[in-house]
Amino acid sequence: MTFKDLGIIEPILLALKEEGYTHPTPIQEQAIPILLNRKDLLGCAQTGTGKTAAFTVPILQHLYNSRQDHKGKRKIRSLIVTPTRELAIQIDESISIYGKHTGIKNVVIFGGVKQGGQTDALRRGTDILVATPGRLLDLISQGFISLQDIKYFVLDEADQMLDMGFIHDIKKIIAKLPFKRQSLFFSATMPPAIVELSGKILGNHERVTIKPKQATAEKIEQAVYFVSKQNKTKLLIHLIEENPNNSTLVFSRTKHGADKIVRFLTKAHIKAAAIHGNKSQGARQRALGNFKKGELNILIATDIAARGIDVEELSLVINYDLPNIPETYVHRIGRTGRAKASGIALSFCNMEEKAYLKDIQKLINLQIPVIEEHPFILDKNEEIPLVEKPTKNQRKKAKRRVEHKPKETESLNKPKRRKFYPKRNR
Numbered sequence: 051m052t053f054k055d056l057g058i059i060e061p062i063l064l065a066l067k068e069e070g071y072t073h074p075t076p077i078q079e080q081a082i083p084i085l086l087n088r089k090d091l092l093g094c095a096q097t098g099t100g101k102t103a104a105f106t107v108p109i110l111q112h113l114y115n116s117r118q119d120h121k122g123k124r125k126i127r128s129l130i131v132t133p134t135r136e137l138a139i140q141i142d143e144s145i146s147i148y149g150k151h152t153g154i155k156n157v158v159i160f161g162g163v164k165q166g167g168q169t170d171a172l173r174r175g176t177d178i179l180v181a182t183p184g185r186l187l188d189l190i191s192q193g194f195i196s197l198q199d200i201k202y203f204v205l206d207e208a209d210q211m212l213d214m215g216f217i218h219d220i221k222k223i224i225a226k227l228p229f230k231r232q233s234l235f236f237s238a239t240m241p242p243a244i245v246e247l248s249g250k251i252l253g254n255h256e257r258v259t260i261k262p263k264q265a266t267a268e269k270i271e272q273a274v275y276f277v278s279k280q281n282k283t284k285l286l287i288h289l290i291e292e293n294p295n296n297s298t299l300v301f302s303r304t305k306h307g308a309d310k311i312v313r314f315l316t317k318a319h320i321k322a323a324a325i326h327g328n329k330s331q332g333a334r335q336r337a338l339g340n341f342k343k344g345e346l347n348i349l350i351a352t353d354i355a356a357r358g359i360d361v362e363e364l365s366l367v368i369n370y371d372l373p374n375i376p377e378t379y380v381h382r383i384g385r386t387g388r389a390k391a392s393g394i395a396l397s398f399c400n401m402e403e404k405a406y407l408k409d410i411q412k413l414i415n416l417q418i419p420v421i422e423e424h425p426f427i428l429d430k431n432e433e434i435p436l437v438e439k440p441t442k443n444q445r446k447k448a449k450r451r452v453e454h455k456p457k458e459t460e461s462l463n464k465p466k467r468r469k470f471y472p473k474r475n476r
């Protein structure tokens with residue numbers, strides 16, 4: 051199957067060829083015909099599968115085929131809503147690439163930056179608008195955006211939208227859309243709340259599911275290191291020093307943890323930066339930009355900040371902490387081994403995370419190979435037990451407390467404890 055077989059028009063075929071895409075990915079093969087047929091689509095797939103081209107290519111084609119002479123200002127005919135600024139920017143960049151020979155215009159808007167540049171671009175007119183929910187509603191209420199001409203609506207990463215508390219914003223946006231439109235709804239997972247939301251957006255639709263197993267491309271080499279919590283940074287430094295030129299994305303479960311890792315690496319003279327929700331938009335974009343350009347080799351990220359980030363040539367993903375939601379593991383490792391590159395995903399697992407590892411292996415239906423030999427092998431005695439053993443002193447104190455505990459009958463007859471005891475008269 052080629053892109054030409056899918057009925058894609060010449061100006062887009064040319065752009066895909068220039069990008070080096072020879073064959074459609076499974077989601078493109080399945081979704082493009084449905085979308086060119088003007089049907090609504092429920093896509094159960096994550097980034098890394100070629101999802102962006104799967105929905106932007108047919109939209110570009112529809113817009114191109116119904117292009118106007120553009121004497122007046124262009125009206126927004128397609129709206130793509132996505133949860134994070136990074137994803138919005140990435141989708142916008144992809145549209146610019148796939149649509150470069152079509153003359154279709156696209157604009158991206160997102161919060162956390164001054165609105166001036168964005169409203170200027172909107173004033174000049176656009177065919178496609180890529181937006182995060184908050185800024186979109188804000189600019190609609192200020193009169194910069196009208197949704198009345200929307201013909202193609204995409205809600206991307208719906209599950210993450212809900213996780214981030216965007217449900218009310220989404221409902222407000224849907225209420226402003228024209229009834230007659232083609233709708234596309236993408237989500238990596240399909241819990242009941244998502245199914246319900248999709249029912250509010252989609253009409254009669256088709257469904258395409260690209261299972262995580264397929265998405266966890268065989269191209270990604272996975273391995274796990276058993277290592278104590280205390281030794282994780284040392285192991286990280288060791289692995290980075292072994293592969294100094296690899297661009298490496300390190301996942302931390304928390305923002306605080308991400309900052310801590312950067313501090314440790316900096317102390318070891320390893321240049322690294324963190325991206326997470328507490329960093330300013332400018333700092334995040336700078337770090338990501340440098341990482342993409344290859345000027346920064348190590349990026350530490352939380353799941354929310356990194357989801358959907360597409361970095362070409364990303365060769366190594368390290369799960370410094372294992373995620374407690376197994377699907378998150380699939381999202382994380384999908385950052386490497388993208389359509390073109392092959393990649394490696396290494397995970398650090400301490401005693402307390404073994405249950406997470408079990409869940410992950412069950413989900414991906416694969417036993418992740420264990421690296422048995424490394425300088426920080428988990429010594430069974432070294433690992434902190436879940437409940438720490440009391441010291442000799444603590445045991446003595448506890449014994450004293452037990453000995454002085456009033457008898458059960460006494461305590462039962464005792465009046466109810468008051469919250470505040472009056473000071474005793476001396």
Ligand code: AMP
Binds near residue numbers: 073078098101
């Ligand atoms: P996405 O899931 O849209 O983020 O795409 C993941 C990566 O795959 C991006 O780097 C795309 O440029 C790349 N890609 C998408 N479709 C193809 C294709 N048909 N052939 C090769 N690379 C692709």
